[in-house]
Amino acid sequence: MKLFQxxxxxxxxxxxxxxxxxxxxxxxxxxxxxxxxxxxxxxxAETLVVEGDLVKKGQMLARSQGAVSAPQHxxxxxxxxxxxxxxxxxxxxxxxxxxxxEPDGKDEWGELPAPIENPFTVDAHAIHNRVAESxxxxxxxxxFPSAIKLTLGTQKKLDTLLLNGAECxxxxxxxxxxxxxxxxxxxxxxxxxxxxxxxxxxxxxIEDNKPQAxxxxxxxxxxxxxxxxxxxxVQYPMGSERHLVQAITGRETPARKLxxxxxxxxxxxxxxxxxxxxxxxxxxxxxxxxxxxxxxxRTPQNVEVxxxxxxxxxxxxxxxxxxxxxRIINGGPMMGQPLPSLDVPVVKGTSGILALTAxxxxxxxxxxxxxxxxxxxxxxxxxxxxxxxxxxxxxxxxTAAKLGVMDCISCGSCSWVxxxxxxxxxYFNYAKGTLNDQDRERRKxxxxxxxAEAHTIRVEKVAEAKKxxxxxxxxxxxxTADSETTPPPAPSVQEEKVxx
Amino acid sequence: xxxAIGSLTAMGVxxxxxxxxxxxxxxxxxxxxxxELKALLPGSQCGQCxxxxxxxxxxxxxxxxxxxxxxxxxxKAVIEALAKKLGVTADLSEHEEKVPEYAxxxxxxxxxxxxCIRECSVDAILGANKLMHTILAEPCHGCAKCASVCxxxxxxxxxxxxxxxxxxxxxxxxxxxxx
Numbered sequence: 001m002k003l004f005q006x007x008x009x010x011x012x013x014x015x016x017x018x019x020x021x022x023x024x025x026x027x028x029x030x031x032x033x034x035x036x037x038x039x040x041x042x043x044x045a046e047t048l049v050v051e052g053d054l055v056k057k058g059q060m061l062a063r064s065q066g067a068v069s070a071p072q073h074x075x076x077x078x079x080x081x082x083x084x085x086x087x088x089x090x091x092x093x094x095x096x097x098x099x100x101x102e103p104d105g106k107d108e109w110g111e112l113p114a115p116i117e118n119p120f121t122v123d124a125h126a127i128h129n130r131v132a133e134s135x136x137x138x139x140x141x142x143x144f145p146s147a148i149k150l151t152l153g154t155q156k157k158l159d160t161l162l163l164n165g166a167e168c169x170x171x172x173x174x175x176x177x178x179x180x181x182x183x184x185x186x187x188x189x190x191x192x193x194x195x196x197x198x199x200x201x202x203x204x205x206i207e208d209n210k211p212q213a214x215x216x217x218x219x220x221x222x223x224x225x226x227x228x229x230x231x232x233x234v235q236y237p238m239g240s241e242r243h244l245v246q247a248i249t250g251r252e253t254p255a256r257k258l259x260x261x262x263x264x265x266x267x268x269x270x271x272x273x274x275x276x277x278x279x280x281x282x283x284x285x286x287x288x289x290x291x292x293x294x295x296x297x298r299t300p301q302n303v304e305v306x307x308x309x310x311x312x313x314x315x316x317x318x319x320x321x322x323x324x325x326x327r328i329i330n331g332g333p334m335m336g337q338p339l340p341s342l343d344v345p346v347v348k349g350t351s352g353i354l355a356l357t358a359x360x361x362x363x364x365x366x367x368x369x370x371x372x373x374x375x376x377x378x379x380x381x382x383x384x385x386x387x388x389x390x391x392x393x394x395x396x397x398x399t400a401a402k403l404g405v406m407d408c409i410s411c412g413s414c415s416w417v418x419x420x421x422x423x424x425x426x427y428f429n430y431a432k433g434t435l436n437d438q439d440r441e442r443r444k445x446x447x448x449x450x451x452a453e454a455h456t457i458r459v460e461k462v463a464e465a466k467k468x469x470x471x472x473x474x475x476x477x478x479x480t481a482d483s484e485t486t487p488p489p490a491p492s493v494q495e496e497k498v499x500x
Numbered sequence: 501x502x503x504a505i506g507s508l509t510a511m512g513v514x515x516x517x518x519x520x521x522x523x524x525x526x527x528x529x530x531x532x533x534x535x536e537l538k539a540l541l542p543g544s545q546c547g548q549c550x551x552x553x554x555x556x557x558x559x560x561x562x563x564x565x566x567x568x569x570x571x572x573x574x575x576k577a578v579i580e581a582l583a584k585k586l587g588v589t590a591d592l593s594e595h596e597e598k599v600p601e602y603a604x605x606x607x608x609x610x611x612x613x614x615x616c617i618r619e620c621s622v623d624a625i626l627g628a629n630k631l632m633h634t635i636l637a638e639p640c641h642g643c644a645k646c647a648s649v650c651x652x653x654x655x656x657x658x659x660x661x662x663x664x665x666x667x668x669x670x671x672x673x674x675x676x677x678x679x
Contacts, residue, residue, distance in 0.1 A: 433668020
């Protein structure tokens with residue numbers, strides 16, 4: 001297959017060998033599971049259980065609410081110890097509502113939805129519903145509810161399902177191992193997804209530093225002529241869906257559009273396996289493979305963990321720390337976010353937990369920009385990081401927005417490459433957050449304006465009605481005085497509260 | 501030739517006089533600047549500036565009778581927009597950027613007097629006579645007028661806290677020079 005050039009990008013030290021040759025191990029039951037109600041983009045799930053309830057493995061604990069949401073399930077059998085606020089696996093360390101499940105040790109399955117016998121003949125809706133009720137979200141890290149992405153076929157003209165096995169982040173090898181060990185399941189899941197999307201062509205994109213994964217996937221796909229396994233060049237951020245699509249089709253996704261506008265839907269390989277489990281066995285998303293790595297960890301490895309396992313339990317399972325970790329990262333070292341503590345759970349989007357030593361992180365002091373222009377050359381989105389950062393530093397976010405800061409994918413290549421160690425991507429994350437704040441504020445102001453106008457109109461109407469009623473009363477009184485008969489009851493107008 | 505020049509000149513002078521007179525006698529009183537300033541203000545008619553509503557505040561601004569820092573809910577963004585429109589430099593020395601707030605009713609203290617309901621300019625308060633009231637946090641814009649009329653001090657202003665959905669990275673420290 002002909003591949004296309006993708007602009008920019010970097011070649012960091014991959015450091016995947018710490019975990020890439022170790023088979024996935026299953027972690028035993030921890031003492032408690034912490035299942036947050038929101039592990040996905042969209043509205044948090046709504047609890048279906050209360051404290052003290054006994055639940056079975058696979059039972060739905062919280063259902064999705066709203067158009068974009070996903071349910072949560074019990075990853076083992078046990079008792080609901082509490083539903084309370086627990087710190088989220090998020091750099092802010094802010095709390096979020098979490099269901100705490102105490103395992104009973106039996107790991108007993110509850111009643112599961114029936115397997116879909118022949119998924120390639122059923123209606124696509126049956127697949128969408130199964131994926132939605134199984135709580136499956138994008139497992140590459142973004143955690144967008146997968147069922148919604150599978151219905152894109154009804155809105156847009158699609159031709160290809162692209163399975164993303166690029167795994168371009170250094171350290172991470174969970175997708176690599178998954179493809180080596182469960183290739184057939186991923187391919188089957190991919191075929192089910194293609195059926196749900198209404199497309200026939202499937203492309204699996206894998207960076208060519210994973211030859212065993214490419215071989216395993218090619219082998220598993222050999223029976224299906226419509227599936228193509230493609231080795232893409234090693235070039236960070238190849239795993240970004242826009243860039244993978246560009247490498248494979250040569251087409252660039254326009255700003256603020258989706259790859260689906262080019263007819264391509266991208267899903268992570270781990271998501272495909274989760275969909276395989278949901279459709280073939282009725283099992284909801286209960287576990288995921290997490291890469292635990294970094295020089296501070298005693299035994300770096302890929303672990304299949306139950307959703308809700310505390311990071312401290314996971315690190316203990318990996319032998320604890322051999323060296324003092326300078327930073328704990330949720331995700332990969334390029335786009336991952338630092339975590340303030342290990343007292344947070346593994347969630348559906350957790351691809352890796354890295355405990356990095358002082359040597360592994362760049363805490364070099366920042367020096368002035370030497371105007372080398374390297375950040376401009378390597379920006380995979382074709383932006384001008386140096387210029388945007390200068391404007392953001394001077395609080396001129398408007399100009400930064402004009403220069404395209406909202407199109408930045410926060411891949412961190414510019415920060416990585418900067419010889420002066422300027423935290424460029426940090427500036428962009430700050431700017432994007434602040435611009436989103438401003439946008440929220442603008443929308444709120446518009447709403448307040450509309451409500452205030454509606455209020456004024458209502459108050460005026462009430463005043464007029466009162467005046468009219470008064471006039472009617474007076475007229476009636478005049479008539480009464482004239483005719484000496486019983487007056488008709490005056491219409492009373494009460495100021496009524498209207499829920500605007 | 502002369503007739504043509506003469507007649508055109510005569511027409512020009514007459515029409516010009518008519519237009520000039522019309523501009524003077526049929527002029528619209530309203531200052532267009534007022535409308536533009538009104539559009540910049542929040543439009544919630546909260547009255548925190550001391551004027552009845554945003555329209556009156558805009559009129560005062562246009563006449564130069566009010567400072568650009570008059571609008572508390574607008575914050576720095578509105579001050580800057582007003583200053584830019586009026587071509588003045590805003591004096592931000594006394595301006596304190598307020599944390600956005602929303603009003604909250606302590607339900608045990610509410611006696612159901614409906615006074616707050618009458619104050620609310622966005623109909624964010626629900627309730628009826630002698631029945632407990634409650635405030636919808638979503639449309640509330642934090643003007644605090646309800647809190648000031650409450651006879652039992654049952655209304656408190658609470659800051660809108662940062663959530664996982666609204667949190668974002670703060671600006672990198674200024675020790676990072678970018679030129």
